[in-house]
Amino acid sequence: MIQITFLTNQNLTVSAAEGANLLRTSLREKGGIPFKCGGGLCGTCKCLIELGVEHTDAIKPKEKKHLTEEEIASGYRMACQTFVHGDIHVSWKPRPTTLAAKV
Ligand code: FES
Numbered sequence: 048m049i050q051i052t053f054l055t056n057q058n059l060t061v062s063a064a065e066g067a068n069l070l071r072t073s074l075r076e077k078g079g080i081p082f083k084c085g086g087g088l089c090g091t092c093k094c095l096i097e098l099g100v101e102h103t104d105a106i107k108p109k110e111k112k113h114l115t116e117e118e119i120a121s122g123y124r125m126a127c128q129t130f131v132h133g134d135i136h137v138s139w140k141p142r143p144t145t146l147a148a149k150v
Contacts, residue, residue: 049131053078054097054138063131069094069103070126080126081142092126094139100124102133 051072053059056079063072070092073080083089087109096103100122106114107128114123126137 099135
């Protein structure tokens with residue numbers, strides 16, 4: 048088993064199977080990574096692997112449509128396209144959904 052820590056969700060740490068998909072694990076464990084399509088199209092699930100980026104699999108072509116070279120070099124990934132093979136810490140930009148709903 049591996050451990051995924053959701054930094055933006057009060058450091059929630061969960062166990063997952065080696066090779067688990069990051070977004071699916073977030074959904075199952077209520078990790079909180081934002082998403083819409085789940086299929087690499089919308090870009091909503093952009094997140095930053097702050098620790099353990101070497102434990103994630105190769106960047107997919109779909110991710111390159113949403114991430115700049117600089118972002119990829121800094122550890123950004125699309126959670127729905129990312130499979131995890133070791134412990135990682137992940138953060139993301141919280142979406143101001145409640146704020147938008149009030150406007
Ligand atoms: S949820 Fe749409 S790109 Fe990942």
